[in-house]
Structure formats: structure tokens, C-alpha cells
Amino acid sequence: MNINMTLIGQSIAFMVFVWFCMKYIWPPIMNALEQRKKTIADGLAAAERGKRERELGKQRATEVIKEAKGKAVEVIASAEKRGAEIVEQAKTDAKLEGERIITAAYAEIEQEAQRAREALRTEVAALATAGAEQILGKEIDTAAHAQMLDELATQL
């Protein structure tokens, strides 16, 4: 148990070991550890982000679906309303059209009747003239008696 040069030898050996460890062992292992730590942290962060994004997407999807549903209900309601309106409109139109047709028909009938009456009147005048001629045995000057005949015709 003497203190001798072994002391110095041990010191030098130890220094060399520490230097080697500091140069060639510690940095690569620490680097690998740091890198792995970073990779894992990144992975976890990405997972977290993905989770949050999925959550957001889910939320957005729910919102969109809800909105779509609301819109659909609205569309259906408005369509129903519109349909009812159209039906109503059609009814009114049809009624009006019917009335119009009826009015026109009446007018035509009236016109026809007027025309028939006119024809009849002329006929009657001719008949009357012919009768009178027969009766009188002579020709009636149509021109001379036109006024009288017209008066007659109007009286008919």
C-alpha cells in the first residue's frame, strides 16, 4: 500500500479514459437520445394535432349537416307553399278564363241573335213588300217607299 508512480499512471489513464469518453462515446449516444426524444415529441404533437383536426372536422361536419337539414326543411316548406300558391293561382285563372269564355259566348249569342233579327227584319220587309205588291197588284217604288219601309222595319 505504498504511494508511488502508480498514482500518476492512474491519473493519466483516467484522463485518457475521460477524454475518450467525452470525444467518442458521450456525444453520439446523447445525440441519438436527443434525436429520439425529438422524434417522439414530434410524433406526439402530430398525433395531438391530428386529433384536434379530426375533432374540428367532426364539428364542422355536424354543423354542415345541421345547416343542410335546416335548409332542406326550408326548401320543402317553401316548395309546399309555392305549390299551394300555384294551385290557387291556377284555380283563379281557370275561374277567370271560364267566366271570360262564358261572357264571350253570351256576346256571340247576342251578336248572332242580333244578326238573325236583322236578317229577319230584312226578310220581313221583303215579305211585306212582296205581299203589298201582290195585294196592290203593282210594283211599289222601292225607292219612293224606302223611308216608310225602313220605319216599318224598325217597328218590327
Next chain:
Amino acid sequence: MASETLTSTAYIKHHLQNLTFGVHPDGSWGLARGAQEAREMGFWAIHLDTMFWSVFLGVVFLWLFRKAAKRATSDTPSGFLNFVEWVVEFIDDNVRGSFSGKNDMVAPLALTLFVWILLQNTMDLVPVDWIPLTTQKIAALFGADPHHVYMKVVPTTDPNATFGMSFAVFGLMLYYSLKIKGPLGFAAELTMQPFAAKNPALKMLFLPVNLFLEGIGLLSKPVSLSLRLFGNLFAGEMIFILIALLFSGGVILGLLGGGHGAPRTLRRTFQSHLKLQIRRKKWKQHCSTLPVRSCWAWPVSVWVSVLACWAHGSSKALPVSRSFCRCFAPSSLS
């Protein structure tokens, strides 16, 4: 073999003697053939066994860890790399716990200290006679007197090894102290505290007191740490030698306990079956004289004590390397 004629004291002394190479008083170089000659060599001698085993273990450590460091990736580690990373992280945590400054050297230093001391202490686990007896046999083949061939396999039981380590750490500590704080800052740290004063006269008065107190604190660090490690391991080694002496009777116990009488009993083991039976009877008689009657209780108790001693010795590796780190603690490096 000389073991038959050895007394217990001689056996212990033989085990505590390093293989010393140095200058004899007459001026010639050579191996010391005994404690007396080793002492006479003085400072200009070197313990070949301590140097060999410590450097060998250091190289083993560096080789293993370098192999792992080359394979280190950020992918999933496997096998040995996993173990190495576990050790490195353990050291890193410990260093971060006791040293908050930024220095690239402290953590590798702690790792080297920890693994090296642990490996050196683990040499304690090799039964105390295996390597010395093998060395003696080999030396005898080359014509040396086996009785003068010494081999101490646990380097940390040599104060030269522990002091060598602590002086190296101490030197590094001084170097970094001077580098970071500057000569004036370092001097101020040694002389301006713990007693501080505003008054210049008082300051001068306190200076020698502070220097005395701080100087003791500074110098006691390497001495106390290395003595602590040496003391623990020396005591452990002593226990192993005593165990080996205690179990010099039988082959199993001899091998487990260290095998002081191993050569003799091994020779017997290879004798005839009949003789073996006789030996067994003798062995039983021998057992009945021991405090514990059961033959099997002994190996178990030996191994328990062996493991306990090793755990005790190894458990010193961490506190000691931690304390070495603490030399770099903020108080001395801030």
C-alpha cells in the same frame, strides 16, 4: 504449492501485496519480492497489477460503450445499446441533479468514473484466489518463485488508483475553476468567504481565516473521496480474504469462498471413487465441526455474503462519482 505451509497472516499479507516494479535500493530495476522490498523502492515504483487491471477494465468499458455509440440511432434501440442508453441516461439525470452548469466534460467524466469504478469493484466478485493462483502457476512455468508473485485484482483496493482518480478530478476542477472564474475570481472565492466584510481592514483580517477554512474544504474533497472509495473496497476485499480462509476445507466451499486450499482438494477430487467416498466421510466430519451443520447452507450463505459485499462495494460507485461531480457544483463553478 505453498498454500499448505502458509499461515493465515502470511496468506492475508500475500493477498494485500501489489506486484511492484521499480528501482531496487542498489540501483537495479526489477520486481519487488516482498512487502519489504516494495517499501524500499519508494516512489519510483509502479504497481503492475493495479495498472494492468484498471487499464484493462477501462479499455473494456470504452470498447463496449464505443461499440454501442457507433450503433446509436434514434430508432428503437435493442439489446446492449438499450442497456448503454439506460446507463447514460441514468448518469445524465444524476449529473443534471447535482451540477446545473453547462460543461461538456462533467457528464462524460461522471460516466467514466461510474462505470470504471463499478467494473473495478466488480473484480471483487472473482473469487480471491482464482487469478492470483493462475498467475502464480504461469509465473512458475517461467521459473519464477510463485511465492513472490503477487497479484491484486481489485484496483480500487489500491489507494494509488483512488487517489489517482481523485487527483485527476481535482486537477480538472482547479483548471475549470480558473478558466471560468479567472485567477482573481478563484482567489476571491478562497479568501472572501465565508467571513465577508465591507471594511478593507476587516477584509484583510478575515483573509487568512477564510483561506484556511476554504483551503481545508478544497483539499479535503479529493482526499476524503478517494479514501472513502479505497476504505470501502479494502474492507470488502478483506472480508473476501477472510471468507476464503474460513472455507479452506472443501472443494465446493473452497471454490465459492475463494479456494485457499483449492489445489489440494482438487487433486483429491480426481482420485478414485473409493477415496472420494472416504473423503466425503471426512468432509461430513469436517462439516459437523462447523457452526452450521448443513453442508448446503454454507455455499448459500457464502454467496449471500459475497453478493452483499459486492453490492456494498458497488453501491459506492454512484455516491463517489456523484460526489466527484459535486466538486463541480455551482458553489465552486458559479
